[in-house]
Amino acid sequence: MKELYIFANWKMYLNHDESVALARDLKKKIPGLKLAAELAVFPSALSFVAVQKELQGVAEVGPQNVYWVDKGGYTGEVSAMTYKLLNVHYALVGHSERRHVFHESNAEVRQKLEAVLNADMTPVLCIGETLRERKDGEVEEVIEAQLRAAFMDLTWPKDKKLIIVYEPVWAISTGESCDLDEAERIAALTHKYAKGLLGKSVEPVVLYGGSVRPDNVAAYISQPHLSGVLVGGASTKVSTWLDILKETI
Numbered sequence: 572m573k574e575l576y577i578f579a580n581w582k583m584y585l586n587h588d589e590s591v592a593l594a595r596d597l598k599k600k601i602p603g604l605k606l607a608a609e610l611a612v613f614p615s616a617l618s619f620v621a622v623q624k625e626l627q628g629v630a631e632v633g634p635q636n637v638y639w640v641d642k643g644g645y646t647g648e649v650s651a652m653t654y655k656l657l658n659v660h661y662a663l664v665g666h667s668e669r670r671h672v673f674h675e676s677n678a679e680v681r682q683k684l685e686a687v688l689n690a691d692m693t694p695v696l697c698i699g700e701t702l703r704e705r706k707d708g709e710v711e712e713v714i715e716a717q718l719r720a721a722f723m724d725l726t727w728p729k730d731k732k733l734i735i736v737y738e739p740v741w742a743i744s745t746g747e748s749c750d751l752d753e754a755e756r757i758a759a760l761t762h763k764y765a766k767g768l769l770g771k772s773v774e775p776v777v778l779y780g781g782s783v784r785p786d787n788v789a790a791y792i793s794q795p796h797l798s799g800v801l802v803g804g805a806s807t808k809v810s811t812w813l814d815i816l817k818e819t820i
């Protein structure tokens with residue numbers, strides 16, 4: 572059986588009290604589910620420490636974004652190194668909202684990826700095409716370019732998992748999830764490209780993200796090249812998140 576990764580991106584949906592309340596609810600309910608999957612929650616930077624404290628032993632807690640310089644005059648940023656000191660395992664890198672809303676470039680994604688690795692954390696690299704790129708027939712090109720830029724001059728550490736999330740931008744928070752065969756096709760391509768760029772010994776783990784819900788999660792994780800999901804909106808309510816988790820058992 573393949574190892575499953577079920578990750579929750581809370582984005583900026585919850586305020587501090589709501590984040591802590593959700594974490595408390597999860598702490599009460601998740602252990603009883605006897606899940607086999609690896610769980611991680613990505614809360615806001617503000618609620619990070621409180622959520623991590625609540626979810627100790629229940630789920631990993633990671634940042635939605637990091638900065639690559641360890642310390643200094645970078646107002647508003649939190650460095651990868653700061654998270655490392657909190658014993659953090661996973662960090663999101665290159666989420667499409669970072670790329671498209673905050674204009675994070677492929678080169679910046681590359682810097683963040685390296686910073687996460689240097690901080691001894693496992694990056695969860697997000698890639699995916701926009702609707703325009705899909706309509707213009709550029710999906711493969713975009714995926715390849717994002718991976719090529721992210722891994723440029725990088726030797727993947729032997730002891731680090733490579734986790735890549737295929738998140739078509741047009742499927743994020745739109746309710747319009749990607750066709751299963753297409754998600755599997757791009758996951759297989761991502762797998763192939765990543766191995767081609769980093770070497771055959773690297774075994775990429777590919778997840779899907781984009782309007783994942785309780786009624787479609789099982790179909791995604793049953794695809795041969797998909798090992799889990801990154802869930803946004805549906806992970807921010809205890810009922811839908813627990814329903815998603817139950818579908819993975």
Ligand code: PGA
Nearest residue numbers: 743744781782802803804
């Ligand atoms: P969504 O978000 O599940 O709300 O579509 C997924 C993501 O952006 O990671």
